[in-house]
Amino acid sequence: MRRFFYAVDSQGNGKDNLNNKAIERPKLSSLAIGSSFELTESIVHHWCRVLRANIGEQGILFDGFGGEYQVQLNAISKKQATVTLLAHHDDDRTAPIISKIGLVMSRGDRMDYAIQKATELGVTAIQLLSSHHGEVNLKPTQVDKKLTHWQQVAIAACEQCGLNRPPLILSPLPISIWLQQLCSETINDAINKALPVSPTIQSLSADPYYHILNTQANLRLQLSVPASGQPTIPESLSAVLSQRQPYIELLIGPEGGLSDEERQQADAAGFAAWQIGSRVLRTETAPVVALATLHALS
Known part of the structure; x- marks a missing residue:
């Protein structure tokens, strides 16, 4: 599955990596399994436009605060995409040093x-x-x-x-x-x-x-x-x-x-x-x- 970084700003809100606009997005750890949320513009651009992902495809998101999150695309429009949170995996793969x-x-x-x-x-x-x-x-x-x-x-x-x-x-x-x-x-x-x-x-x-x-x-x-x-x-x-x-x-x-x-x-x-x-x-x-x-x- 494709992996994408989900950026979070200093107020706990996601930021669009392409135009740096502040958009209210929670940390992934604050979301319940089964909840839906919008992707950042950079992920929409890469996953949905460049890679031409379709509804139903699954991917992995990580925000840097620990672990990774399995999601599924459930809606794609011209400028936005929404995913459903399926699972959290607690593997950071950090080095021992x-x-x-x-x-x-x-x-x-x-x-x-x-x-x-x-x-x-x-x-x-x-x-x-x-x-x-x-x-x-x-x-x-x-x-x-x-x-x-x-x-x-x-x-x-x-x-x-x-x-x-x-x-x-x-x-x-x-x-x-x-x-x-x-x-x-x-x-x-x-x-x-x-x-x-x-x-x-x-x-x-x-x-x-x-x-x-x-x-x-x-x-x-x-x-x-x-x-x-x-x-x-x-x-x-x-x-x-x-x-x-x-x-x-x-x-x-x-x-x-x-x-x-x-x-x-x-x-x-x-x-x-x-x-x-x-x-x-x-x-x-x-x-x-x-x-x-x-x-x-x-």
Whole structure:
């Protein structure tokens, strides 16, 4: 069955992903089995117009708050479609490791690829970063559009792979500012701070599941280029991976690597160097290899 993300805004109402109009729609968990409700415009467009679904066809909806919901199309008009809720399935398919990647932005399809594949491997959040050697420095007028696009890339990957809790794509920061925040911010300050995400998932980011992102990670790892005398795997990694659902932060720099100053800041913030193999990985490949390695080691 086809899977679709049912977006819910900060007031508990669904939002139309195509034109961002607020429409009153409840969380799926508030609906009783057998009740009927309208789909968002984006789902109507994709399911009913592009895929040409017919009345009676069944699909899966998820809103990111846990589990997924089996529905059946019971009415289709030119602009709207209504479904009946048939069942709730409590499978989130979340990874056993909570992970946040600080990822220096790259150009074009490479960034889409990194976000898509990291999502398939169960990343919890991606903090977008700019750096001294990075290719991308967004203008203020570009941020909202790019953030919404990259969040949609992650949501589309969830629809494909079966993950029911989308990763949060966090608004870009200069890497120096992000590392300073990690060093100076107290736990209480962080917990009380809203996560900077796209309006599409604003209410979802406040869900308790994501609160761990505002706490200190169990381990911070900086993927580094191969260097002689550098340990392949930090000694603390095995112990952290033996914990129940550990929280690990990863820092992945640009193609040109981090500057000397940025590396020093990363060291001060507690990012241990992690060298995966003897080859230099591309910035879009590194998240995939790192997450896959963590899951294999755990």
